[in-house]
Amino acid sequence: MILSLFLLSMCVSTAAASPHRIHSVSDISQEFTFYMDGRFARQYLRQSDRDVRNWGSLGNLDLSNANLLILTGGNPRVPYTKAAGERIVNFLNDGGGVLIMADGSDPMPPATSILTNFGATLKTTRASKPLKGLNAIGEHDITYRRGTTLQLSPDWTPLIVDAAAQPVLAQRSVGKGTLLLGSRGLFGQKPDASDPINADWIQPLLNQACAAKTIDPSKPHRRTWAEHAQQSGPLIVEYHDGTQPMAAAIVDVYEDVRPHLREITGVEPAPGMLKRLLVLPTGGGGFSSGARIAIGAWWGGFPENRYPMVELIAHEATHSWVLPHPEPVWNEPIATYLGMLTGRRMQMPEASQRMQAQIDKARALDPDLTAIDPMAADAPRHLIWGKTYFIFEQLEAKHGPGVMAKYFQTKRAHVPAARPNYTMHDCVAIWSRATGEDLFPWFQSYGFAVDAEQTDLYPTSTAGNTNK
Numbered sequence: 001m002i003l004s005l006f007l008l009s010m011c012v013s014t015a016a017a018s019p020h021r022i023h024s025v026s027d028i029s030q031e032f033t034f035y036m037d038g039r040f041a042r043q044y045l046r047q048s049d050r051d052v053r054n055w056g057s058l059g060n061l062d063l064s065n066a067n068l069l070i071l072t073g074g075n076p077r078v079p080y081t082k083a084a085g086e087r088i089v090n091f092l093n094d095g096g097g098v099l100i101m102a103d104g105s106d107p108m109p110p111a112t113s114i115l116t117n118f119g120a121t122l123k124t125t126r127a128s129k130p131l132k133g134l135n136a137i138g139e140h141d142i143t144y145r146r147g148t149t150l151q152l153s154p155d156w157t158p159l160i161v162d163a164a165a166q167p168v169l170a171q172r173s174v175g176k177g178t179l180l181l182g183s184r185g186l187f188g189q190k191p192d193a194s195d196p197i198n199a200d201w202i203q204p205l206l207n208q209a210c211a212a213k214t215i216d217p218s219k220p221h222r223r224t225w226a227e228h229a230q231q232s233g234p235l236i237v238e239y240h241d242g243t244q245p246m247a248a249a250i251v252d253v254y255e256d257v258r259p260h261l262r263e264i265t266g267v268e269p270a271p272g273m274l275k276r277l278l279v280l281p282t283g284g285g286g287f288s289s290g291a292r293i294a295i296g297a298w299w300g301g302f303p304e305n306r307y308p309m310v311e312l313i314a315h316e317a318t319h320s321w322v323l324p325h326p327e328p329v330w331n332e333p334i335a336t337y338l339g340m341l342t343g344r345r346m347q348m349p350e351a352s353q354r355m356q357a358q359i360d361k362a363r364a365l366d367p368d369l370t371a372i373d374p375m376a377a378d379a380p381r382h383l384i385w386g387k388t389y390f391i392f393e394q395l396e397a398k399h400g401p402g403v404m405a406k407y408f409q410t411k412r413a414h415v416p417a418a419r420p421n422y423t424m425h426d427c428v429a430i431w432s433r434a435t436g437e438d439l440f441p442w443f444q445s446y447g448f449a450v451d452a453e454q455t456d457l458y459p460t461s462t463a464g465n466t467n468k
């Protein structure tokens, strides 16, 4: 009893002595990635710290109650502005810590323009393994994927060097603050945050880098959103200065795509959904959160290539259209399928080519498309995608035209929003109602383990046993 009280008091005093709270900002305005949208913070900050994301122009960012700023090399199409450079210098002078994770490349990433002011250059020379930590990092093993070395003025202190003694991570003082610069490959990258490499030394390093600036944890530390919002018909389009040049072209594509999706599905987007379109500073895809879809500004080589953008916008919009119940098994493939149907209606030959290529990949795994159950936990991804397209094409051929619209209308009419789930059995029940035919045996013939007994959405009187 005495012992446990003693331990308790130890814990309390340790917690009270715990120094320094971090308020960090992970920047996704220079380049959006899912990793920088919260995963870096999960991997390298403590639970007591607080990270927010900057989605707006970096040059406008309010850093008054932040002490750590996390930056990447940035998207080549979004230069670091003069105002952004000044923000960073002022923040450092005030005692803030800045981490820049970047590698040299041809052409160089935009962060180069910031680094020049601090006497650092990203080289294109590959860092050679093994890496070696210096000083405090010397005790730690270093995990490293790959990347390049740094060229540094004497103001810098190398913290990690490669096998040829070239710096890979370094720090320097700027005013009262600390600037850290390191190769991207020293840090995690997975969107599911499952690779917190080097956390044992990165966490204390970040803590020390921002120690000269104290924040007030009782005051708000809020994310900064993209600063421009423009009404375009029923849609609010959101962007910042760096994505502004793309916003109008993306809205043009959206306006072309939307009527096709309306016709393909036979319904409007689910109530309250698809109200906002955010332009993301990336060529790497998009997402949908229901009410908002987010679209990578340079996806698939846009604006030079138009088809990939048609497919992406239709894909993300479809995620909003299928709600309130996401589709089982094929929620991702149906989104791309509707993108392809949209492209086909817009006379874009890439649509049919891409669909056929994916069906061929499924046939390579399951030649008649009858053997592998897409509902199985170990069903290959290519099989699920290709078989989905094949099934929808067959449904259109047998029960069309416009069978997809009948499906969406029937789903809206018979599946209330409050229903707790929507399974593949339910889905085939709705397809059966939509086509007026018991489709359970047909789906079973293509390997789907669906069962009319496991859904209450298909009346048993018409479930294929009316003669019994």
Ligand SMILES: [Zn+2]
Pocket: 315, 316, 319, 332, 335
């Ligand atoms: Zn998706």
